[in-house]
Amino acid sequence: MSHPQFIPKWVTPPTGGWFHTPKNHHANGIIAFAGFFAILYGFYKQAEKNTINPKEAYSMETVAKWELAAKK
Numbered sequence: 001m002s003h004p005q006f007i008p009k010w011v012t013p014p015t016g017g018w019f020h021t022p023k024n025h026h027a028n029g030i031i032a033f034a035g036f037f038a039i040l041y042g043f044y045k046q047a048e049k050n051t052i053n054p055k056e057a058y059s060m061e062t063v064a065k066w067e068l069a070a071k072k
Contacts, residue, residue: 022028054063
């Protein structure tokens with residue numbers, strides 16, 4: 001069972017303490033999430049630069065030669 005907590009008023013600072021929610025907390029959240037996703041996008045682009053797709057790196061003729069050599 002949970003009991004209601006008694007928090008005396010003299011403990012809470014005038015700025016709101018732990019339960020303070022600024023008037024612009026929605027805008028702050030949007031800015032924080034936008035920054036977070038911008039950083040994630042930067043990581044994604046950096047990782048994408050280092051990715052190698054073998055179909056783009058080698059022509060089909062080269063791959064066919066390799067497959068023929070592997071069968072021998």
